[in-house]
Amino acid sequence: MRILLVEDNTALADGLVAILRGSGYAVDVVRDGASADAVIATETFDLVILDLTLPEMDGLDVLRSMRARQNKAAVLILTARGTPEERIRGLDRGADDYMIKPFDIGEFEARVRVLLRRQAGLRSSLSSYGNVTFDLTSRTFSAQGTPIDIPARELGLLEILFLRAGKVVAKDAIMQSLTAFDDDLSANAIEQYVSRLRKRLSPHGLTVRTARGIGYYLDKSADGA
Template sequence: MHILLAEDNRDLADALWKLLRSNGYVVDVVHDGASADAVIAAQSFDLIILDLNLPELDGLDVLRAMRSRQNGAPVLILTARGSAEERVRGLDLGADDYMIKPFDVGEFEARIRVLLRRHAGLRSSTVRYGELSFDLTSRSFSTGDGALDLPARELGLLEVLMLRAGKVITKESIIQSMTAFDDDLSANAIEQYVSRLRKRLNPYGLTVRTARGIGYFLEKTVSDK
């Protein structure tokens, strides 16, 4: 899952970047509103964490601009501007949640999980497809045989496919969900990870199908009993 953090306090941004990365998220950081607006216009994110007191362009203006472009990515406002009026303005402009600094880290992490779950159209933190289960809280996969241990890249790919099981996901969307600005992930590398996942999932009646010229999708190879 790919998160954009727009925060001008560099110490806080660095601390949150480390926290989110430790939870397995792909994270990019920008420190001003103009950069946030440009990046959001050019790339897809699964979640945007947005400070309001950004230089060059206010966070509310960033939010207003992205919603005017019909960008539906969930937005968590994280700011010291905590008046009722500010909260109402942010929510009315399309923010999905609003946290005031200082904040509790555990609650921050929980709110992120809730927003990602809602955006994926899920009501539970556990996703099941055939014999495979995915726990969004721990970001771990399991089957009837126990935990399914995966290298980070394969886990990230399977997460993207699992959250939209049965639906085709383009290679570009997969790469954007799995890479930060400074990462390099080619279409050929994705094909290699797909090949490895097919071998791992085959014993559980699942596979990754190729939609030629488009992307991939997770599919059951055996019917549910």
């Protein structure tokens, strides 16, 4: 899943990026409101973590512009502006959650997980398809209780396909979800990850099918049907 962090405090931004990437998310960071507004208008994110007091454009204006374009990415406001009036204004303009600085890192991570779970349409952190279960909290896969060892990039791809099981996911959408601005990921690399995933999933009754010219989708294999 892909996250945009909008934060002008360099030390805080670097720390949060390290935490989020350590959890396996693709993370981009911008440090002013105008850049955030431009990026959100052209890129796809599952979650935007948004400071309010920003150079060039206030965070509330970024949020208003985003929702006016019908952008449905989840938004977590993370700010020192903590009066009841500010919180109400942020939520009324379309934020999904609101945290006040300083904050507890564990609570921050939990709120990120909750928002991403809601974006995926899950009520629980556990999701199952066929014999395979995905734990969104730990970002691990298992088959009938036995962990499936999957390298990071392949895990990210499987996560995208698993949360949309049975539905075609376009190649462009996969590449956007897996990569941040400074990452380099080719269509050929995606094909290699798909091939490896097929081998890993085959013993568990799942496979990744190709929708020619469009993308890929997760399906139950003949043996696992």
